[in-house]
Amino acid sequence: MLDLKKYNSVGEALRDALDTWPTEVCLIESDRGEEKQRLTYRNFKDNALPLAKALQDLGIGPGDRVAIIMTNQSKWLISAYAIFFRGATLVPLDFKLKSEEQWQLLKHSDAKVLITEYGIWRQLSASPGRSAATCLKTVIATEAPKDADVSGAERWENVKGANAPVFIAQGREDIACIVYSSGTGGTPKCCMMTHENYLEQCMALTSLYPFWPGVRYLSILPTNHAIDFMVGFFGPFTCGAAVVHLRTLRPEYVREAFPKYEITYVSLVPLVLKNLQKGLQARFDALPDAKRKALDAIRNINRALTKDRPRLWLSRKLLGEVHAAFGGKLEAIIVGGAFTEPQTLQFFYDLGIPVANGYGLTEAGTAVTVNDLKPFRADTVGKPLPGMEVQIRNADSDGIGEVAVRSKTVMAGYLNEPQLTDETIVDGWLRTGDMGRFDSTGHLQLFGRKKNMIVTEEGKNVYAEDVEQAFEGLHVKEFCVFAANFIWPQRSMVNEKLLLVIHLEHGQAFTPELKSEISTRNSRLINYKRVHGMVIYQEDFPLTASLKIKRSELAQRLAALDREQSILPI
Amino acid sequence: MCMRTIEQTTQEILELATMQFKVPAGSLAADDDFYKKLGIDSLQALEMLSRLENHFRIELPDYEVQGVSDFKTLAQRIQARL
Numbered sequence: 001m002l003d004l005k006k007y008n009s010v011g012e013a014l015r016d017a018l019d020t021w022p023t024e025v026c027l028i029e030s031d032r033g034e035e036k037q038r039l040t041y042r043n044f045k046d047n048a049l050p051l052a053k054a055l056q057d058l059g060i061g062p063g064d065r066v067a068i069i070m071t072n073q074s075k076w077l078i079s080a081y082a083i084f085f086r087g088a089t090l091v092p093l094d095f096k097l098k099s100e101e102q103w104q105l106l107k108h109s110d111a112k113v114l115i116t117e118y119g120i121w122r123q124l125s126a127s128p129g130r131s132a133a134t135c136l137k138t139v140i141a142t143e144a145p146k147d148a149d150v151s152g153a154e155r156w157e158n159v160k161g162a163n164a165p166v167f168i169a170q171g172r173e174d175i176a177c178i179v180y181s182s183g184t185g186g187t188p189k190c191c192m193m194t195h196e197n198y199l200e201q202c203m204a205l206t207s208l209y210p211f212w213p214g215v216r217y218l219s220i221l222p223t224n225h226a227i228d229f230m231v232g233f234f235g236p237f238t239c240g241a242a243v244v245h246l247r248t249l250r251p252e253y254v255r256e257a258f259p260k261y262e263i264t265y266v267s268l269v270p271l272v273l274k275n276l277q278k279g280l281q282a283r284f285d286a287l288p289d290a291k292r293k294a295l296d297a298i299r300n301i302n303r304a305l306t307k308d309r310p311r312l313w314l315s316r317k318l319l320g321e322v323h324a325a326f327g328g329k330l331e332a333i334i335v336g337g338a339f340t341e342p343q344t345l346q347f348f349y350d351l352g353i354p355v356a357n358g359y360g361l362t363e364a365g366t367a368v369t370v371n372d373l374k375p376f377r378a379d380t381v382g383k384p385l386p387g388m389e390v391q392i393r394n395a396d397s398d399g400i401g402e403v404a405v406r407s408k409t410v411m412a413g414y415l416n417e418p419q420l421t422d423e424t425i426v427d428g429w430l431r432t433g434d435m436g437r438f439d440s441t442g443h444l445q446l447f448g449r450k451k452n453m454i455v456t457e458e459g460k461n462v463y464a465e466d467v468e469q470a471f472e473g474l475h476v477k478e479f480c481v482f483a484a485n486f487i488w489p490q491r492s493m494v495n496e497k498l499l500l501v502i503h504l505e506h507g508q509a510f511t512p513e514l515k516s517e518i519s520t521r522n523s524r525l526i527n528y529k530r531v532h533g534m535v536i537y538q539e540d541f542p543l544t545a546s547l548k549i550k551r552s553e554l555a556q557r558l559a560a561l562d563r564e565q566s567i568l569p570i
Numbered sequence: 571m572c573m574r575t576i577e578q579t580t581q582e583i584l585e586l587a588t589m590q591f592k593v594p595a596g597s598l599a600a601d602d603d604f605y606k607k608l609g610i611d612s613l614q615a616l617e618m619l620s621r622l623e624n625h626f627r628i629e630l631p632d633y634e635v636q637g638v639s640d641f642k643t644l645a646q647r648i649q650a651r652l
Contacts, residue, residue, distance in 0.1 A: 032629075071633060096636040119631050248632050250620045251613055275613050458612065526637050527605050527612070 001211065001239040004203050009170035009195040011084030013238050018045040018081075021240035024213045027074045031247035033256055037074055041240070044078060052082040053161025058138055060088050060113060061168055065178065067091040067111035069102055069120055072219045072245045075142050075156065077233050079115045087168030090177045092224035095120055098526070103129030105180055108188050109415070110135045115156075118144035125151035172196035178415050179226060181362035181461055189463075190415040193226075197365040200408040202235050204385040208372055209265070209332060209356055211239035216329075218244045218257055218266040225459070226366040227267050227336045251275075258327040267334040270344070271457035273355070277347050280322070303350045308375045315352020322351050332356045336367070337459020339446065339493035342378035349376050358382050359444060364430055365409025369444045380443035381436075390444065391429070392437055399437040400447050400491070404429040435491075447491040452551060454483045454496035456528045464498055470525050475514060476502045478541050480549050481531060487555045488563045497532040499567060501558065503541060510536060519570050533567040574652060579626075580645040586621055587641070600642040612636075622648060 002020065007013040022042040029037040039047070060066060066083045068090065070076045083090045091109045093102055095117075102124060106114060114136055116124065121141045124130065139153040170176070176195045180188055209231075211217070219232035236243050244261050246253055257263065268276070284295060302318050305311060312331065316323045323330070332354045335345075340357050348355045358370035359381035368390060371382035384390045388407045395401035410430045413421035424431055433451035436444050452464045464481040471479055484497045500518065504510060522530050537558065542550040558566075574582070584598045591608045598607060604615065619635050622644075628651045638644050 071631065095633050098637055117631075120633065248616075250616050250632070252617075252620065271611065272613065275611070523603050523606070523639065527639055 001206060004199045004238060007199060008172050009084070009087075009174065010176050010198050010234060011081070011087065011167070011170060011195075013199065014081050014084060014234070015167065017041065017237045017240070021213055024240050025242045026237060027077065028216070028242060028244045028261060029074050029247065030244070030253075030257065030260075032250075033253055036247070039074060041237075044074075044081070047074075048078045048081045048085065049165055050160035051079065052085040053163060053165035054159045055082055055086050055088070055113065055161075056165045057161045058113060060086050062087040062170065062174070064088045064113075065091050065109055065111045066113040066115065067093055067106055067109060068224070069093045069095050069114065069116040069124075070142070070223075071095050071117065071247065072223050072228070072232070073117075073247060074245060075115075076223045077237075077243070079140075080233065082165075084170075084176070085165060085167055087170050087174075089175050092177060092179060092229065094180070094222060094224050096222065099124045099127035100129040103127060103133050105188060105190075106136055107133040108190065109178055112136065113138045113140065115140045115142070116153075117142050118148065118150070118153075121151065121153055125153070170195055172199070173412070175412060177229075179224075179362055189420075189461075190417075191362050192412040192415050193362075193365065194412050197409045197411060198230070198234055200387055201230055201365040201367065202238060204387050204409070205230065205367060205370070206235055206239065207386055208370055209334070211236045211241040211265075213240035215239070215241035215264040216244055216261050217241060218246075218254075218261070218263045220246070220249060220254065220272070221267050221269065221337065221459070225337065226360075226362050227334070230366055231265065231267055231334060251279075255325075258330070259324065260327075262327045262329040264329055264331050265334060266330070267336060269337045269457065269459040270335060270340040271338075271459075273333065273335050273340060273348075274344050274457065277344050280351075281347075299350045302352050306349070306352065306376070310349075310352070310354045310373050310376065312352065312354075319352050323353075326353065332373075336360065338455045338457055339381075341494060345376075345378040349378065359403075359434075359436075359446060361432060361434075363411050363424065364388075364405050364407065364432070365411065368403075368405050368407075368432075377443055380439065380445050382444065383442050384444070390438075393431070395437065400435055401437070402450060403432045403434045403436045403444070403446075405432060406430070435489075446493050448485055448489055448493060449483070450486075452483050452486040452555070454485075454498060456496070458528060460528045462498065462529050467498055467525065467529050467531060470521050470529075471500060471518070474502070474517065474521070476508070477505045478503045478549070480541065480551065480554060482551075482555060482558070484533070484563070484567070487558045498530070499533050499535055500531045500570070501535045501537050501554070503537045503539070515570075522570055531570060534570050535561070535566045536568065574649070576645060576649050579649050579652070580641060582625065583622060583641055583645050583648065586625055587618060590618060590621055598641065600645070601640055603639045604641060604644075605639050626652060628652065 018041045026041045026044050027039040066088050091111050118141045140159050141153040142156040144150050172195050175192045177193045179191045217236050221228040298318050334356045345355045354373050358367045360367040369382040369384050391404045392401040393404050406429045435447045454462050464483050467481045479502045482499050484499050542553040580600050634647045
């Protein structure tokens, strides 16, 4: 791999990568089982430079922000490289958000150019939010059909500058990306990530899970997500490896991709991993009795023989059929974005498929701890990565306290939020709001959160405050949304739920109409943002002088209620 | 080729979902939230999308179903591509 210590920016490292492995394949793109594109590093460069020149002709350079809203595909990475080549800042946005939310973030990020897919642009351009984002001067739309109306966008294929673009160098402290970790409600949480953050994170991760030419990484998590950006773009590219993109993530095509492309690594969110487990378990259960017993015995043997460390060659021999379904070359499944249950990790490890689980957050440059598999532990989130200092603050008698992190991978701060930044990074230490402790072997174990938020199994961070908008104007005296575990802390990272707490007007009855209104409003929310229960509180909410709800105080009062009895279904 | 009306499209989606998820005939309605009513997750919703693509002979990007949770809106998305 490239020696990243030598580089000052993501763009500089990528530029060298493209020249180091010109004939190696870097991208494979498949759509519904059919391979549509295969690019070498040289092809990638030939595609990206005309776009970089076009950005240059548009006046894009250092300090300018260029947003990408695309599904996982080659043009995502090509665009990102062109943006870095010009020394500009990349704003990767989630293609799954609603159009209004995307406009809100485009406005918040002050993006001048947006590169997106025609299908997404069709929805975006029809959304009323468009008028708010006056910062946006140019939209580039990929894959627009020949005769389609592109609503003021430029067609990707026409955006090509003549002659060579000028590469603009950036320093390690300059902002490479601004990444929305969550929140499209009141205050979007937007992390400013420096070039150093990415260079250091990449060195740390590849020291444990290396890439090399010939590795094929299957990109499933959205590339705007910090994990896929690192292990599905920057990591493999700086090692001469290849990334496989599927234009649809229907389970049948994902299954087919493993053997077809002999995938080496894949990243998944816990929900998908759990589904994979369910699917495999169902197939095992359907086996004739004798075969199932034989499989169980082999799994036990494999477990015993890999107790101290993975022995992939042995597991592949013992459990050949299972490994064949995964292509036979799988080194590890990387799981991230949310907490993974130990039994799921153990299930795969027993099959000889190590799952690299860990703990991280966008603010810390993604991964803070990762399981090094020496030996495999299902009950922890691993040890701190090289270069990470991790402390437990204000530990209780069980050693559990808030996890704090200091590292070169910690973000520069939140965009336009100096106060929030000062509260989050104190004396150089990032306060994560997550509760944990170290065991005697230096592994970190997690025990819930201090924050009023949840992380879904799909890896979505949802802040309770952001969900309140959906209930604005509800006919009650006052209401508030909380994460259930924020009110009643639980020493657990599973079953996180949001709750709607309402206080009725004096003499007001909780009518079926009110219940139905709450339920209707809730169902309008995107599924992972929905509240899962309701608490009817009988007293006035504590308020500040400016009549804002004192959330922490209200949570403390609610904590006196019995959790199980107080939560009503919606 | 005869064009379907939005009502026909919706009806066909409801029938396909009824068969795929083995729920009693007539138990699904256009306004139903399919995550809630069928008790499915986002991956299973993607599987449903594959069946719908084959049935209607169209190609729908995955994100067309992201954020959509009721059959009626899904039918509108499909209708726009027929």
